[in-house]
Amino acid sequence: MRYLGIDFGIKRVGLAISDPEGRMAFPLTTIVRTTRNEFYARLMQIIQEKKIEAIVVGLPLGLNGQETLTTRQVHNFIASLKRRTDLPIHPVNEALTSYEAENYLKRQGIKGKKRKKYLDELSAVLILETFLTQK
Secondary structure (H helix, E strand, O other), X not given: OOEEEEEOOOOEEEEEEEOXXXXXXXXXXXXXXXXXXXXXXXXXXXXXXXXXXXEEEEXXXXXXXXXXXXXXXXXXXXXXXXXXXXXXXXXXXXXXXXXXXXXXXXXXXXXXXXXXXXXXXHHHHHHHHHHHHHO
């Protein structure tokens, strides 16, 4: 089963994709959000082109598991996505994935704009890997 991992953000949305067997996760792209319609059109195009069978969305909970403003924004995103596709959508706790991704990129010596470019995709990979190891 091919999965799409999503690290949702207000400005940028990082995407990762699994191999066809759903065992490994790879960075795919980052969508820079402009308008709502353009964003969803691009996302749905990717889902169709890549023959995605299920979607995994990072759910940003606070360190003690509480919901935050960002959590509510992701719930709204999931609701909007459900209106556009019948694919199964799996929310996954993404606590500290952006932090882990940032530290990884720093250790690799990736700086500035390059780090920003890869951060959302790498976060999506970590979200998708979390799901794949738990399924």
